[in-house]
């Protein structure tokens with residue numbers, strides 16, 4: 001009697017398992033097919049495919065001596081990233097005039113140091129500026145007060161940079177990558193780091209971000225997009241406080257630009273950084289040796305003019 005009962009139980013169990021087992025086998029087969037066909041990967045990790053772009057975008061690294069100023073020109077609008085020193089503001093305005101630039105869709109002032117915002121007031125006076133992007137950092141300096149007054153007088157919209165915020169100027173896509181943290185010991189790490197992408201090409205503007213910010217970006221974004229870029233505006237004028245080996249490897253640029261002044265007091269760019277770029281086979285250009293540098297993107301390739 002007991003054996004018969006047991007047998008019936010086993011039979012029922014087998015029956016149940018049979019149904020479940022069958023379902024599991026079918027599920028595994030379907031999953032296997034989806035995996036090998038690549039469909040699974042496509043669904044869960046879709047590749048960000050950029051729509052084809054038309055026309056071109058120019059990246060100007062303007063010679064402002066020991067400082068930073070870059071202009072991005074698209075066919076529908078312009079972006080300025082930093083405005084050089086107070087001493088170079090006339091040269092910067094002359095450059096914008098020669099380019100016929102009177103309007104800026106965005107002006108980004110990466111951090112409140114004089115070699116990046118010295119000419120900000122002059123730019124805001126000369127140009128019609130729609131939006132200004134700043135880090136959440138203040139300074140007690142006159143140059144900072146002058147910039148804030150000029151932003152108010154211009155009536156430009158003020159945007160506090162937040163990581164992964166994106167902005168568009170036509171087909172140009174701007175993505176804020178840093179600052180990620182807050183209350184850094186060194187103001188340089190407050191620098192707004194901005195990725196500018198046009199079609200398949202991308203340029204990384206790092207301001208004066210140092211190793212601390214670079215490490216935070218590596219932690220947050222890892223390898224590949226969005227850190228992976230074709231051209232790196234080398235951080236902090238080629239100081240050895242920036243461009244760590246790990247960061248450079250993650251960005252893996254083909255080209256780099258160092259913005260610094262001829263014979264500057266800081267010894268920028270540092271020999272160790274130049275060697276690091278050379279070791280990674282990066283072709284680099286320096287504003288202290290060449291003056292202003294213009295790189296053009298057709299959406300597929302970057303080409304220095």
Ligand SMILES: [Zn+2]
Nearest residue numbers: 067113115208
């Ligand atoms: Zn600087």
